[in-house]
Amino acid sequence: MVLAELGSRLKKALSSVSDEVILDEKAIKSMINDISVGLMESDVNVMLVGKMKKNIESQIDINNLPKGINKRNHVKQIVFEELCKLVDPGVKPYQMQKRREPNVVMFVGLQGSGKTTTCTKYAMYYARKGWRVALVCADTFRAGAFDQLKQNATKANIPFYGSYTESDPVKLAREGVKQFTDERFEIIIVDTSGRHKQEENLFEEMEQVSKAVNPNDVVFVMDSSIGQAAQDQAAAFKSRVSVGSVIVTKLDGHAKGGGALSAVAATSSPITFIGTGEQFDEFEEFDARGFVGRLLGMGHIPQLLKKAQEVMNIDKQKQTLENLKEGKYTVRDMREHFQMIMNMGPLTQLMSYIPGADKLMGKGAEQESSAQMKLIDDHHGLDER
Numbered sequence: 001m002v003l004a005e006l007g008s009r010l011k012k013a014l015s016s017v018s019d020e021v022i023l024d025e026k027a028i029k030s031m032i033n034d035i036s037v038g039l040m041e042s043d044v045n046v047m048l049v050g051k052m053k054k055n056i057e058s059q060i061d062i063n064n065l066p067k068g069i070n071k072r073n074h075v076k077q078i079v080f081e082e083l084c085k086l087v088d089p090g091v092k093p094y095q096m097q098k099r100r101e102p103n104v105v106m107f108v109g110l111q112g113s114g115k116t117t118t119c120t121k122y123a124m125y126y127a128r129k130g131w132r133v134a135l136v137c138a139d140t141f142r143a144g145a146f147d148q149l150k151q152n153a154t155k156a157n158i159p160f161y162g163s164y165t166e167s168d169p170v171k172l173a174r175e176g177v178k179q180f181t182d183e184r185f186e187i188i189i190v191d192t193s194g195r196h197k198q199e200e201n202l203f204e205e206m207e208q209v210s211k212a213v214n215p216n217d218v219v220f221v222m223d224s225s226i227g228q229a230a231q232d233q234a235a236a237f238k239s240r241v242s243v244g245s246v247i248v249t250k251l252d253g254h255a256k257g258g259g260a261l262s263a264v265a266a267t268s269s270p271i272t273f274i275g276t277g278e279q280f281d282e283f284e285e286f287d288a289r290g291f292v293g294r295l296l297g298m299g300h301i302p303q304l305l306k307k308a309q310e311v312m313n314i315d316k317q318k319q320t321l322e323n324l325k326e327g328k329y330t331v332r333d334m335r336e337h338f339q340m341i342m343n344m345g346p347l348t349q350l351m352s353y354i355p356g357a358d359k360l361m362g363k364g365a366e367q368e369s370s371a372q373m374k375l376i377d378d379h380h381g382l383d384e385r
């Protein structure tokens with residue numbers, strides 16, 4: 001689970017609302033304080049935390065609640081909504097469109113933010129949903145960038161375009177987009193160069209590539225380890241190209257993730273996905289309510305259903321149901337079901353969509369179940385060979 005530390009801190013603070021014998025002003029104050037400290041330890045900006053604190057306080061008048069209202073649920077709901085506001089700028093991101101022209105998406109960000117890896121994760125995400133997706137490498141700055149994209153794309157089975165000899169990123173981007181447009185691809189992803197710092201050369205190159213390919217969306221990829229400094233970085237990129245969405249990476253490894261997410265939201269940029277690991281399936285759609293719900297251990301059933309629908313072959317399921325009615329369930333059926341569950345992503349991620357599952361799965365249990373799933377996976381691999 002991403003931001004596990006912040007999650008357990010927030011859960012503990014909220015559980016005091018259920019556990020206190022008398023829910024009075026003092027108990028509420030202590031809960032708000034605990035939540036604020038937890039957020040600040042996750043590098044959320046002090047001003048944002050202060051604003052959230054005031055908003056919560058102004059909505060909870062514990063001594064004058066209308067009759068019939070469940071005090072504890074009322075308090076929890078207010079806290080939940082305010083936490084959602086911290087990571088939700090309320091701006092709609094670009095939606096892919098099925099039409100004659102392709103959806104061109106340009107990726108920008110600093111070097112090492114995870115751009116190239118994220119391009120592949122993004123491409124795979126849409127390819128799994130049935131879109132015809134291709135990748136263009138317009139990064140001529142970093143030696144080995146094309147090789148990396150080529151390797152990733154080959155592994156993920158995504159067509160790609162790039163060159164070992166061409167040094168003009170604008171030419172490469174234009175040619176790649178033209179080739180895939182002619183070949184009727186529906187989503188063309190252009191990976192651009194990064195630099196160590198936000199510097200003029202990077203921004204100029206970005207603007208030129210953007211002019212050449214006229215993207216429908218510009219995705220800014222940002223490493224969560226920079227915490228609240230994300231606000232300045234996102235604002236700097238936004239001021240030079242029309243950033244339409246943000247992907248925050250490496251949320252698996254950094255305690256400052258909360259700071260990064262809230263800082264991006266503060267620039268009114270919608271976060272569309274988060275990166276939660278180096279593997280291509282460690283990539284999640286970002287939905288503020290679902291994210292906060294999972295952080296607080298409330299789960300997110302709609303997302304679980306969506307994931308199941310993505311990997312399910314409905315016709316096959318109907319057949320299995322018919323077979324089950326007749327009492328037939330073969331080892332092949334069982335293997336297919338295990339495979340389907342594994343295609344839904346890491347088990348720990350799935351469990352976080354189930355309300356209260358965090359209580360059932362301690363850290364040891366998490367590791368054990370991933371190991372068990374790996375065993376099944378290995379066994380399945382053997383079977384295939």
Ligand SMILES: Nc1nc2c(ncn2[C@@H]2O[C@H](COP(=O)(O)OP(=O)(O)OP(=O)(O)O)[C@@H](O)[C@H]2O)c(=O)[nH]1
Nearest residue numbers: 111112113114115116117194249250275276277278
């Ligand atoms: N833990 C973790 N590692 C990630 C994630 N996303 C990317 N990485 C790793 O971060 C490192 C840098 O990723 P790249 O994709 O090469 O970064 P980049 O931004 O394309 O770098 P340039 O092409 O040099 O601009 C690699 O080791 C990736 O495996 C993530 O969500 N979690």
